[in-house]
Amino acid sequence: MRTPPKDAPTFPYPLAETVLDNGLRVVAVPMEAPGLAAHYVVVRTGSRNEVEHGLTGFAHFFEHMMFRGTPRHSPEAYNDVLKRLGADGNAFTTDDWTCYHVTAAAAALDTVMDLEADRFMNLAYGVEAFQKEARAVLGEYNKNYSIPINALLEKLADTAYVAHTYKHTTMGFLRDIETMPQQYDYSLKFFERWYRPDNAALVVAGDVDPDAVFALARLRWEAWRPGAAALSTPVEPAQTDERSAHVPWATPTLPLLALAFHAPAFDAEDIGGRALDVLAQAEFAPTGPTYNELVLEKQWVDWLWAGVEDHRDPTLFLLVARVKEAERVGDVREALERALARAGAERLPPSRIAAVASRLRYGFLGGLQTPDQAAMAVANALQLTGGTGAIDASYRTLARVGPDDVARAAAIFRPSNRTVVTLTP
């Protein structure tokens, strides 16, 4: 196997950047993609911003409202333009950000930009459309509801956090979703506060010339007025005792077990954060000793996931196992805790760390084949840090992780920092 030099840049395409006068950062990613371009708008607002009582889930709901028209483009007219182009367009919301993406012919980039910029500046909808969309959101909650992992993660967030807005999922609490139709006025305020160029970024990836992208961006996006509100998310106090919760399930399903530990926010330079990534892979991913023991040898578990999802604020290291028999949940928990204790007491062989680094790196490169995938990787760095340097920086940091870093990072696995949630029929 050939291994790349440790300081070689990881992102395989050029990244060209400019910042418009209104503060909007624009990144162009030219790449081999015959005739196609992906247009990604990053809004650095997600359910993390939902600090007000009774309004959880609003960032996601608002994402839906962004498709409800402007004076120039009714929702039907907006869709008709995309339809004529044969574009693929959609949006999604997470804890930290909201993403609006359109992929179409590169030759249609100006049309796409015009359409997208219009709704970010001139969104306008009536109460009727607002209320119907609120019920479509309830429908989205309903479709997710029969899936046990969603119920488990909802309970886990609610239990592991006491103050920070990560306490609720991006969908929000059901009680708040049910009252969404009454929040029309608040939705206008939400748009004013967060849909601003100084809280956003634009990525265009594909068969494009960066200078042409910048010129179009100036033409279409420069009129967007800055003025994002300041956000102060509640600080989560240090956890002092183990927390636990249980979710009863009405139909016969396989038990789920989640262990969560408070972990640091994303920082591309923080070796501790990357060390946790290495640990999660080395121990719990396929080929890791715990995976081998629980999934392949003892066959107590049919699905095992571990890791830290990158977040802007301090987050959770999460371990989730689906257990085949309810009587084994205790045994599985013991095995997972033994593995976590081992991570602090023993040292991973450097060869294992090298295999993990190779896996993460080739996995990342293999997932950058299309304009969508490349734009998404850049958009994610922008939402986390406001810039694009974090992509290569985080892989440089990863390459420096050694056995002692992993053992030090394992200090978060103390019982007083633990939340345990189970779901059983």
Added chain:
Amino acid sequence: MRTILLPSKGAPLVSIRLQFETGAADDPAGREGLAALTGGLLVEGGAGGMSFREILDALYPMAAGIGVQVDREVSVIYGTVHRDHLDAYYDLVRRVVLEPRFDLADFERLREDQVNAITAGLRASDDEGLAKETLNALLHGGDPYGRPVEGTVRGITAATREDVIGFRGRRLTRDRALAGIAGDVTDRFVKRVESDIGSLPAGSPEPPRVPRSRRPEGVELTVVAKPCRAWAISIGHPIAVTRADDDFYPLFLANSYFGEHRTFNGVLMNAMRSKRGLNYGDYSYVENFVQDGGSTFPLPNTPRRAQAFTIWIRPVAPAHAHFAIRQAVRELSHLVEDGMTAEAFEETRAFLLHYSRLWAQTPARRLGFALDGVFYGRKGLIDELADRLPRLTLSDVNAAIRRHLRADALFVAVVADPEGAPDFLERFATNAASPITYDTETQPEVLDEDREIAVFPLHASRERSRIVSAASMFEGDGPDTSL
């Protein structure tokens, strides 16, 4: 065997897809689920002197995997790897295909997982999947086509390791094989793949069975009862066309207009979600459709000789279920009676000509579409659309709609909670009115139309309406086999 090559000079990744023309439709009676179990165990049962764990260890630093996808009629072993690792990777693929070990511990693990996929997955925590598989069972009755690929609880439980070895020997033969390779590879590599696949046993290919379908009489309702908060609904009837037929392409266009998957183009989506907020989405299909991961694009390599027209209504509040079904069927009846307008036809054609190009952005997906083309004796779907759509006329489309779509003969599958199910069935079977009330503001013209929808005739009957329990579905001796 045949080989499909999609060369791409300088591409960093190489994709391989080895397709065998066999799948769940070939499951022996009493061993329902055997094809899926064989496919799973092929890639997860050890091979060529290596345990599954050792294969995983070897694949791990390459960030590559050897995947398997088993459908009704074809099974595909597939993977993508960086060209830095191609030789080492292919050596593992070769072992899996030519020298599978079918280790007993892995056999037991995968058999249990497959039972759980039905008992704890489909029947307990995937209401939308359950409604779709119920509809599929209704469309195909007791035919192997009418079961999930995972089979039945009884069939999988009865399967032995010897059954798997026998199935592999009879079905995964060189005569049923089709190799696909995309990327920057040498002629020598291609020859090596061809020679390896050519060394599989010959096994005379049997003529493919034509799957049985049943046409509904009027509107036939099956309610699958299980605890749930909102009700998932699937509606459909068999159609006699596939990508092999000329009529498929005008029908494909009509369907895009009526219910394009996960877009706001469709008639259903706008009428049901945008105007009424009934649910998260409403779509329709003229062939089996599996969404590829988190994209909105079709997953290749699920070709079928028997297809259906289907409507997917995402979960609705129980009080709205009857109304939602009525509205979807009423919209369908408008399509069948009135056809498309010239303007809608032109818009939809332009959309599909561009949109379909987005379906094949990676070499792996391009390969998948090319293999499907071979199955149907056509070019890949995207190329067929590019050739045919410019030549289609509005009257072709409207004629195809009239020939193949029906709004008065439909199977309806509803996953509903046991408390609400009996009353729903009674009202549905007696064609009672289903007025809707909203807790949100509604346009007056929508309310006017609602009054018409509420009494739209569905032609349901008591004799053709019933409730079954989710726990009996796909058990192997329950109502599913007599549907």
